[in-house]
Amino acid sequence: MKIAIIGTGNLGSSIAKGLIKNNTFTALFLSDKNTANVDAYNSLVNVTVTNDNLAAVQAADMVIFALQPKHIDKVLESVASIITEDQIIISVAAGVEIPRIEAIIGKDKNIIRVMPNTAISIGKSMTCIAPNEKAQDKVGLAQDVFNQLGTSLVIPEELIQAATVICASGIAFWMRLVRATTQGAIQLGFEAHEAHELATQTCFGAASLLIESGKHPEQEIDRVTTPSGCTIEGLNAMEHNGLSSALIQGIVASFEKINQIKKN
Ligand SMILES: NC(=O)C1=CN([C@@H]2O[C@H](COP(=O)(O)OP(=O)(O)OC[C@H]3O[C@@H](n4cnc5c(N)ncnc54)[C@H](OP(=O)(O)O)[C@@H]3O)[C@@H](O)[C@H]2O)C=CC1
Ligand SMILES: O=C(O)[C@@H]1CCC=N1
Secondary structure (H helix, E strand, O other), X not given: OEEEEXXXXXXXXXXXXXXXXXXXXXXXXXXXXXXOOOHHHHHXXXXXXXXXXXXXXXXXXXXXXXXXXXXXXHHHHHHHHHOOOOOEEEEOOOOXXXXXXXXXXXXXXXXXXXXXXXXXXXXXXXXXXXXXXXXXXXXXXXXXXXXXXXXXXXXXXXXXXXXXXXXXHHHHHHHHHHHHHHXXXXXXXXXXXXXXXXXXXXXXXXXXXXXXXXXXXXXXXXXXXXXXXXXXXXXXXXHHOOHHHHHHHHHHHHHHHHHHHHHO
16 A cells, blocks of 8 residues: 655654554655654655655555644645545544535545544554545555554544544543653652653553453452552542543533534
């Protein structure tokens, strides 16, 4: 598969890094106004770094548009005439719905909205995928690519905004929880680097337990909370201060914001 990424900012360069790590392509074209994030890849075999969006789009079987919502329409307009019915066109732009893309490049094109997160750079992204009508039979090809960069789930397009909040913004939410844990550990006497390791490895262990056991979090919590012990004391104090409520309210606020972006 020849893959092009148009826009090599935070997410585009993360996708490029993941693809390169996994060697998930026969040729990779990386195009941006400013290619500083990916210039180092230009020396790799089968990787081309360019400022020429048209050339990158023309050369690829799959084109990933990793542009901000305010830029994507113009870039799509500038390449619309060379997009073919066989190419797979992927947009990761948050809030930019398939009909908006179809209006620019045509309903007869294979358009897939994909929502990865920055963990794609290390092959650990939770990536949601939603195709347009024309691209139904290309979803498997998209999953082949994104499953090599983590885990993927095909969902209806109506759920992509929600997936953006939970999976893409979610990386930032979890980072903040890790940071808070680190701050707590420092207060209890650990050096900052030790606190960071304790927080990240415990977070990794918690996620791994749930993934490998398939259990509900509360089942695992029950195994940790000794009666009258320190865990339930801490959990209840967190809940009295609104931990679950704050998270849910944050998720809903993020979702309301993405629905505003959609309208702009
Ligand atoms: N960051 C994340 O974790 C996630 C982001 N997304 C979505 O992905 C998209 C990209 O986000 P992100 O990577 O953070 O944004 P960035 O701004 O970091 O990256 C976008 C890149 O596109 C470049 N660009 C702008 N105009 C053009 C053009 N005409 N031709 C080529 N390149 C151009 C920008 O250059 P310049 O800076 O010079 O304008 C920039 O390097 C957004 O729509 C976002 O909603 C989705 C999931 C997660
Ligand atoms: O914050 C944003 O709007 C983008 C979409 C999800 C992650 N970053």
